[in-house]
Amino acid sequence: MFYNNNVPQWSAFELSFKVQNLPEKPFDTMFKGVFQKDNRKMTAFGFYDGDNVYKLRFMPDSMGGWEYETISELPELSGKSGQFTCISPVEGNHGVARVKGRHFAYDDGKPLYPLGTTAYAWIHQPETMRRQTLESLKNTPGFKKIRMCVFPKHYQFNNNEPELFAFEGNLKDGFDYTTPNPRFYGLLEECIQDLHKIGMEADLILFHFYDHWGFANMDEACNHRYLKYITARLSCFPNIWWSLANEYDLLRHLTEQDWDGFARVIQEGDYANHLMSIHNCYGFYNHDKPWITHCSIQRQDVYRTTEYTNEWIAKWQKPATLDEIGYEGDIDWGWGNLTAEELMRRSWEAFVRGGYPGHGETYVSEDEVLWWSKGGILKGQSPARYNFLMKIAEEAGGIDYLPERSPWDIPVGGIENKVYIAYFGFSRPKFRAFHSDHPYLGRSNFPEGNYKVEIIDTWNMTITDCGVMAREDLYVDLPGKQYMAVRFTQQ
């Protein structure tokens, strides 16, 4: 939904101009608007939407009166000015997700715990399946972010062609990479807005390698034009995250200079400064780059995965989303045949180490509908446990890994003097002492005080109250089963 006046904060204002004298290359027309409130000016780029229509969109981030004026090489688009009022936001719209310390929060201050999922090509599936996907997401409040691609996916289990492409053309005759397809973008925007309605962030993957249409091999001019166009269209949506690539390093023809250049184009177009990341296959991109707002990480090691989360956060001093840690499923690939137990173990390891894990599902299916790519219906056991993890995350409120509170064999995350969560993972002790004078276990002492102690069975999703204990008495009888956590809340 687009507004023309009385624009709710963080919703999209849109101007539309029907042009009589269309230039030869209408998508290349220079067209922008300067938006001003008080002494603050922001520039948004307009775009050609087909059928002789140009549009200019803007997301106001502050309530009150805004003025605008357009600039264009096309006389019919230039010098248009006006004003609108930005009113209080629509319920459920908290603004754009931002980095806050090593965590995330929306513009309005509400914390965001971006536990996520992955359905790369869900927008490229038929409408009934897209509806299913949205319904599945709506029923899984444990997912707050979805990784999804602009371009369709050609890969194992992904052999169907989409109806619409980001560019004019088709597989048989080829594509015109200089001519965007506004109908495709209309669909994409609808999907992004549908996600926003159910509180989901769209972690939008701009480039990827799984291609037979040529989108992975466009030249630099086409790549930049594409990024400028998509930024002009989508920056008005609060729930967009820019993910420059999935597995950037599989696109071997692109260099660091190329990626930095892409980031620059996006930054020029995106006045709202949405989150931006780049996701690896083999080695990590240099996450020290200022344009990278957070670490979007694929685990590198087959065996030790999210147990590195705290090291990554410490190294780059940025929050981390774990955007491929293996998926629940049973396909042939090692990344796609984990048990739900193992995916949840990795997810909890990420969580207590201060990161935000991501889910995926890859069960062999005759219809080739695997959630990880096409969406549809969730079949696995992890989503319910992501809901449970979200509840724990919301109750705790953005925990960090606490090395000084962690014994060698158990990671402890928490917020000092508030809450500590120890996660046992594959270990299954019958008991554990957490007091400081234990002769062997060491370094699990918490600050002086009394603690409410609870055993969290992360697999069976139960919380058992063990009562309140003084620090020096902290000793917990455990059930001798895997996937337990203990939560200590200071009283």
Add this chain to the structure above:
Amino acid sequence: MFYNNNVPQWSAFELSFKVQNLPEKPFDTMFKGVFQKDNRKMTAFGFYDGDNVYKLRFMPDSMGGWEYETISELPELSGKSGQFTCISPVEGNHGVARVKGRHFAYDDGKPLYPLGTTAYAWIHQPETMRRQTLESLKNTPGFKKIRMCVFPKHYQFNNNEPELFAFEGNLKDGFDYTTPNPRFYGLLEECIQDLHKIGMEADLILFHFYDHWGFANMDEACNHRYLKYITARLSCFPNIWWSLANEYDLLRHLTEQDWDGFARVIQEGDYANHLMSIHNCYGFYNHDKPWITHCSIQRQDVYRTTEYTNEWIAKWQKPATLDEIGYEGDIDWGWGNLTAEELMRRSWEAFVRGGYPGHGETYVSEDEVLWWSKGGILKGQSPARYNFLMKIAEEAGGIDYLPERSPWDIPVGGIENKVYIAYFGFSRPKFRAFHSDHPYLGRSNFPEGNYKVEIIDTWNMTITDCGVMAREDLYVDLPGKQYMAVRFTQQ
């Protein structure tokens, strides 16, 4: 059992001398024997066994006539000469375990796959429990080696005092670290011989940290005297392995020079050159040292453990026994509360990567009898699976990790042009292609030819024949369960 003539090959020859005029410090008497066959001379040290008796032991490694002559500062012990015949070995005695390539074999050439277990203080328990331990070991042919300490153990779950100590004295009044206790050594020797009868190697730990008797803090002279004495007594046993320490680096007062010095004392006394190793807690000892015959490894990382096995073997170019990879159990410590599934997963990872894993068991028990330390009765699910793994090892015959045959997500071990074993661990695919033209999986191609294909369910201990396939057809339907391996035997 000791022989005096007609000594079977690799059995113990023993001379005994009752001395009238005992010197003041009989344990310090210089006494040795030179044993000669053809032009080969070997020197064995004698020792004082108490009650005015000195003994000289020797293990002949070659059949035929041997001559000997004694040398001593004590006239009654010097210049004694004689001869004996070494005859064919007792059934089941294959000689001393040696390094052979990156694996092990006995003197007679029989391969040894030293899958092992751990019962540090089993010899320090009452006789009935020692009998239980031996019975348990006898019933577990999957264990061919046991880690065990000379000194008793003082630690959690280890609060009982032994009947006999390696030195004269007691806890209350203190010990005389210059005076060995021959009665204790008699017991130790009986235990070692009992192990040999059931085909077990004694991986004898000479120093350790879990002490309140002072054995961990003796001075250098005492340490050397102790090592000389034990070497003189035990080198005649074919199934001895010298393990200089368990967790050498917890003995912080000992330096690399000290350990190298200990190795030298052992090498001087041990004419039979038994295997020798040193086991770590934190960092590895420098395994490049020539006196270290094989890598005796405690995993360093909590999460990625035996998956490093092939790297360790490649780095030090020596075989590896994985002498602490975590134990099946449910105690508080992270190393002692693994499920049997996880211990077996680590064990199989070690195996397909060319190493020899070790078992341990630490179930909480009211009587404080935990197998890992005291032995007794095995309660867990791993031992049966070690038997199964031994069967697979014996059928394969000393496999190495094959990086060029291993896809990124599955380790493949084997013997080129004979057998390949792919291990899926926690992965649980429904199918897998192993032919070389698979578009994504890569590098799992085997040499040209036909292969007998079998699915090994390492947990349920079943082997399912999938028939014979040509290399280019290698595709396996799998059950979608964890802990599967596939064995490809070239036809």
